[in-house]
Amino acid sequence: MRYRILRLLLGLLLPFGLVAGTAVTAHAQDDGDVPPAEEPEFDVAEDPAEPAPEPIPEPPIDEAPPASEAPPVTEPERPDETNQRTGPRPDPDSSAVELIATVGLDGQFKQGEPTPITVTVEANRLLVGTLIFENRVERRTERLQVDIEVPGASSKQYVAVISTSQWEAMNATVELEVDGEVIEAVEVDGGYDSELELVGVMAQLASGREIPEASRLAVEGTGSARLHPISDELLRAGPDALAVYDSIAASGRDLDAMAPEELQNLLTWVDRGGHLYVDQVAAPVAGLPDPWQPTDLGWSRAGRGRVLLTGSQLGAGEWDQVLLPTPIDNGSVGIEFFEGGGSSFPLANEQRLSETLETEAGFELPSLRWLLILLASYVLLVGPIGYFVLRAFGRPQLFWLLVPLAAVLFTGFTWVTGSSIRNSTQAAHATLVEFNDGGAIARTFVYQNSRNGGDIGMVAPPSWNAATPIRTPSRSRPTTSLSAGGLRSTLSVGPGDFGLVGAVGPTDNYEHPFTVDYEQTGNGTIEGTITNNLDIRLREVAVFARGRADSIGSLDPGETERFRVFGLDDFDFGSSGGEYEVWGRFIDRGRSSRLTTVPTVNIALWDEYRTRQGPEARPMGEILVAGWTDALPSPATTLRDQTVEAGRTVLAQHFAVADAGDALTDMGSSRRMARGSNDLDFEAVTRDGQLDDFGGFGGFDQTVGLHQFSLPTEIGTVRLDLNRLAVTGLDRTDVAQVWDHDAQLWLSASDAALRDDIVLVPPGAARQGVIHLRWAINQENFWQNQTEITVEYVDEPSRYLTFEALEP
Structure with missing residues (x-):
């Protein structure tokens, strides 16, 4: 509203006001109150009315064809699933070049996860150009470019990483540009x-x-x-x-x-939840840190991931005896996914990351009160006053001089005010650094004018x-250049x-902040x-655990405080994740109330992280x-190599819960969903001794x-x-089964069990240290507040019933 009043005010200031109005309100386009004028986009190749004529290259003068000879007609290429030609037809010279993109x-x-596009460029001649990757995802457009050089009669492979949506299909193109002209283009x-x-x-x-x-x-x-081979480029x-x-x-070989850079990328992938199979009999495994070395059991935890020894089974081709289903973190595969302490839905529905950074950057518009006073003063001066x-001085003809003079004065005042607003701003950042056992990944966004x-x-x-914020649609198109020297956006x-521009990647600029x-x-x-390890x-x-949290407050360098999170064994369907318990006062802000002070918690940044998880x-x-802290700069710099100090980090x-005593408790094993209701279909003996087919939602039964x-x-x-492990919390299930690798069977729990x-x-x-439990729950029991399903130790195993093969 203030933007519109300011534009009205400046519009009244004759031509001078019109000029100043454009300068002062330039920022309104970024805020969204004043939509920018966008040029219409045309795709000549898709115009059904009249396709653009293809340029016909002029032949050399000494080889001019007869006038009656028509230019050759090229048979259109049939698109396939992953490599479709698009855009204008290539130059004839591009026949020496071929793009294969996958x-x-x-x-x-995997939907919602970063995804590589691998491009193979084949050239019959020396080729120097640029690969341009354009990806449209959730109303945002990402544009990446990679400079390439391919020797003649050879091929080279290039990789670029793009974002994907959790809900939308992929829509990306790859173009090869040489001397400013696109000579080849494919859809992926x-x-x-x-x-x-x-x-x-x-x-x-x-x-x-033979794999x-x-x-x-x-x-x-x-x-x-x-299965697919991994390239060095990847x-x-x-x-x-x-x-x-x-x-x-x-x-092990x-x-x-592996080169140090390649090994670090692999270890970071494991640290974030990847499963690494190593085809050797026993530890040590080359390149792994000591805490990640498998024990004599044949496996080890490695951050949020795992390392598993396979003996020589993979080399012998026994893939179907080794490969296990892994957890699914993203994608909607069943309502039971919402018991995992996270959510795909925002905490602050309307708050955008760019808005929170405006305040950090020092951008502050005059209040509505002052805009109205300025407008009223101008109207009164050139009006009744x-x-x-x-007239009282008997000089009414001077009114014609007063109007332009007032316009000049008010225009100058508003122009100076608008310039001071723009000139007093600074670059600001919002950065999240995620730590696992092995290292850290930083995601940083920088807001500049x-x-x-x-x-x-x-x-x-x-x-x-x-990196592009999920909930900040951008009308402009940032261009990111990737090279051996780094990223430039x-x-x-x-x-x-x-x-607003962003980037994400591994970093060693930070120490692990906490000891638990x-x-x-x-x-x-x-x-x-919990102890603060930083200075x-x-x-x-x-502290967050599943859908619960405990607020610690502030921690000074070296300070230690107690924490307690409880109620984790209660089934908590649809939990908010605990944010409202600890940061609720920062969440209830929407775009309707512009931030006037910088909050300690940038909830829009946390929402970005939470949704991606x-x-x-x-x-x-x-x-x-x-x-949270405001004492750390962004790990990225501006184009002028300036450090971005202002902002929140x-x-x-992450910590895996480690039992302090000599028993495995209900929190001692990490439990994730590996398949959901949309992915399972199995027959099992029910409580009444009948053989039933369980699959999908079964009509919501x-x-x-x-x-x-x-x-x-x-x-x-x-x-x-391994002889003391038991599953608890099965009282609300109709069927519960575990997969026995030795028996190669699904074993069931009886009604008595x-x-x-x-x-x-x-x-x-x-x-391999992983138990797979599949279950079926009647919908009436599903919604009851029951205890969670967990794995823990029992003291006297012989007292309990076990999973067994049941016959109907």
């Missing part, structure tokens, strides 16, 4: 299948062996795997390029031969990729305009102490600690799911005892 793994990718698209595991195979493991394109999984009824493209894979298979005063117009942007280190803006010591766990409660004060520190962001058995560190429990290798300092609510797990079901 998204993800042979066209398969792909699909998503939640029952398909995407497995990358490294070169040494594949060498001299199958597909394999069934070792757990019956959970889908299949697609390994060098950063950990986001590997996010397309659920699992990666390698030999693969890891030993001027008229009556000049240009006083005179031109390019703004950022420079980030190698292995970084462009630029955005062209007009005089006085602001813009557990003093007691069990009965749905996690408690202990800066952290504010609004909070997906509904299963905080699984059972893990906690997340987060704290949130440091978020029941829901089904597959839980994956990831076990530790030690309890305290004692080796995990379900009533006991504690069912012993056979050791064969815990191979």
Whole structure:
């Protein structure tokens, strides 16, 4: 509203006001109150009325064809699933060039996750040009460019990482530009299948062996795997390029031969939840840090991921005996996903990241009160005041001089005021740094203005990729250039305009901020102490576990405080994730109330992180600690190599719950959803002894799911005892089954075992430290407030019933 009043005021100031109105209100376009004038876009190739004529190259003078000879007609190329020609027809010289573009793994990718586009450029002659990747996702447009050089009679491979939507189909193109002209263009698209595991195979493991394109999984009824070799270019493209894979298979020689940059990208991928299969018999595994080395059990926890030894099974081709289903963090596959402590829905529906950064940048418009006073003063001066005063002095003809003079004075005042607003601003950032065991990933957004117009942007280190906020649709198109020297993202803006650019990638600029010591766990409660390891004060520190949280407040350098999160064993469907409990006063702000002060918590930034994590962001058995500070700069710099100091940074560190005693408690194993109601269809004996078919939602009569429990290798300092494991919380289920790798069967819990609510797990079901439990729950029982399904120790295993093969 203030923008409109200011424009009305300046519009009254004759021609001078019109000029100043344009300058002062330039920022209104970025805010969204004044929509910018957009030029219409035309796609000549798709115009049904009259296609544009193709340019016919002039032949050399000494080889001119007869006038009657028509130019050759090229047969149109049939589009295929992943490589479709688009745009204008290429120059004849492009016949020496071919683009082959593939998204993800042979066209398969994970929705909502970063995805690589691999482009192979084949050239018959020396080719120097630029690959331009343009991706349209959720009303945003990402534009990446990579300079290339391909020797004649050869081919080279290039990789760029793009964003994908959790809800929309992919819409991306790749163009090859030479000397400012597009000579080749292809469309790329792909699909998503939640029952398909995407497995990358490294070169040494594949060498001299026939690797199958597909394999069934070792757990019956959970889908299949697609296998594909991993290129060196993909390994060098950063950990986001590997996010397309659920699992990666390698030999010890693969890891030993990796370059340091490639190994770090692989370890970061594992740290964030990847499953690494190593085809060797025993530890040590080359390149792995000591805490990640597998024990004699054959596996180890590695951050949020796992390392699993496979002996020589992969080399022998026994993929279907090894590959396991992995957790699904993103995608809507059933209502049971909303019990995971996260959400795909925003906390602050209307608050945009750019708005929160306006205040950080120092941009502040005059209040509505002063705008109205200025408008009223001008109207009164050139109206009744001027008229009556000049008549009282007998000089009414001077009124014609008063009007332009007032216009000049008021225009000058508003122009100076608008210039001071623009000139007093600074670049500001919003940065989130996520820590796991092995390292950190930073996601930073920088908000800048240009006083005179031109390019703004950022420079980030190698292995970084462009990042665009989910809920900040951008009318402009940032262009990101990727090279061995790093990332450079630029955005062209007009005089006085602001813009937002972002990037994400691994960083070693930060120490792990927190140390957590557990003093007691069990009965749905996690408690202990948390210590600030940094030399800066952290504010609004909070501990999150599933759908609950505990507020710590501020932590000074080296300070230790107690925390306690309870109620984690209660089924908490549709939880907000605990944010309202600890940061509620920062959430209830919308675009209707512009921020006048800088809040400690940038809830729009946290919303960005929370949404990207997906509904299963905080699984059972893990906690997340987060704290805020304004003392850290952005890890990226401006185009002029200036450090961005102003802004907020949130440091978020994951911890796997470690039992302090000698028993595995209900919080001691990490539980994630591996398949949802839309992905399972199985027959099982029900409580009444009948054989029933469970699949989908069964007409909303029941829901089904597959839980994956990831076990530790030690309890305290004692080796995990596979003979003491039991599943609890099954009293509300109609069917509960575990997969036994030794028996190669789904074993069921009897009706009596379900009533006991504690069912012993056979050791064969815990191979590689993972238990797969599938269940069916009657809808009436599903909505009841029941206890959670967990895995824990029992003291006297012989007292309990176990899972067994049941006959109807």
